Amino acid sequence: MNSSGTEFATRVIRWHHLWGRHHLPWQQTQDPYRIWVSEIMLQQTQVATVIPYFNRFLKALPTLNDLAQAELDEVLRLWTGLGYYARARHFHRAAREVIKTHHGLFPERIEEVAALPGIGRSTAGAILVFAFGHHLPILDGNVKRVLARWYALPGWPGHREVESKLWQHAWRNTPQEGVGRYTQGIMDIGATICLRRAPLCEVCPVGWRCRARRASSQALFPAPKPSHHRPLRTTTALMIHNSRGELLLERRPPSGVWGGLWSLPESGTSSGSRWQGVLEGPGVEVGCPWPEIRHTFSHFTLVITPLPVHLKSLPKFVEEGPKWVWYRQGGELPGGVATPVLKLLKRWSTMDNESP
Ligand code: SF4
Structure with a gap:
């Protein structure tokens, strides 16, 4: 020195x-x-x-x-x-x-x-x-x-x-x-x-x-990071619920965005395309989309459109177990949840979602 x-x-x-x-x-x-x-x-x-x-x-x-x-x-x-x-x-x-x-x-x-x-x-x-x-x-x-x-x-x-x-x-x-x-x-x-x-x-x-x-x-000083364009990505967060008012959560893959966290199923991903078929099938009520949520990541901005969906029965590819879980309103979270999803769960928990 x-x-x-x-x-x-x-x-x-x-x-x-x-x-x-x-x-x-x-x-x-x-x-x-x-x-x-x-x-x-x-x-x-x-x-x-x-x-x-x-x-x-x-x-x-x-x-x-x-x-x-x-x-x-x-x-x-x-x-x-x-x-x-x-x-x-x-x-x-x-x-x-x-x-x-x-x-x-x-x-x-x-x-x-x-x-x-x-x-x-x-x-x-x-x-x-x-x-x-x-x-x-x-x-x-x-x-x-x-x-x-x-x-x-x-x-x-x-x-x-x-x-x-x-x-x-x-x-x-x-x-x-x-x-x-x-x-x-x-x-x-x-x-x-x-x-x-x-x-x-x-x-x-x-x-x-x-x-x-x-x-x-x-x-x-220090000089800022050279600016780069942050692209927009969009997704639809499916708020799939049953007649007890429970929401279906899916565990995300272990790496990548929100890796290992519990999240809402999305349409627009590979499993999303399977959901697309379900949404168009019988026994499904699709509600009005909720207002968009924007979440900024370091490399892109994600625009999430929450879409309530009531299902009478689950499709075959969903089995309750390590990857899927029903979340009870106000119940304990099954694990980590990203902030935008947490906001949606909180909002969901304040609503009367049970079917008569
Ligand atoms: S180190 Fe930072 S706070 Fe201290 S005199 Fe320099 S610019 Fe100012």
Whole structure:
């Protein structure tokens, strides 16, 4: 670390001591499993949202062993509403891998941690810093923003060369002494001071040599992701219900969009074409479509048209079992459910859907 790196770290640590966050639930432990839960949840999700999910998750699955032994449905159910469900699936797989490959002990080598499903280099670094005090840098989205501005580094951080430079800067500033306080401090500065839209430079502890601040060019760093057109995809969510007012839910394939979650059957997919035949057959009442719902994914926007369908009897390809289930109004969810589907289920539960 050079002298400006030392000064940078000293200021971050001092600021964290005075103004940083010290009472977050995952700061009260050095248990790598608990820290791991928090780091995975904090990927793409803000602290205030994560706290209740973190507490609920650990109440249900307090140890790594509990997570490894849990059914994926249970894990996804605990994750429902948090989004980015691949995180939960990978986390579950990774827990099983730690039990199998590392005899249940969380590995301490960065290469081994980063090789686990769903753990990148930054998350691995954060867990090892907070649980074991290892001297490692982190580079989450907030830290990238601070460093990109501080060094006025051009380019989108998703580009390999830009990211590689950011890692070099992260290494340069990470101190040997007080690495935990420094890491928490720089995360907090990114989350609460070096804000995306209106950074609070006048109270920033590292503002004294921030290049972007000096040039009043904070808004230029980090450069945004090159824009791409986000296509629209459409689907019809079939709200198939029986005379007891129960809705038919289908478990989605284990990978892909909403992988492993419970959802409404769709028309427009391969199983959807089978439904098309059912909808045109006897004993079926198709209601008026509900208003469209839009859900944005990173690569496309999904436009969902919910369509109530009353069936007197189920077609042969549906058998209650691992893939299909009737959901009772207001009943317990069979597993994880994506947010737009959850909204539909909630709305459905407020209606009188039983047939006389
Ligand atoms: S001075 Fe402003 S732009 Fe620079 S790191 Fe601090 S908050 Fe961010």
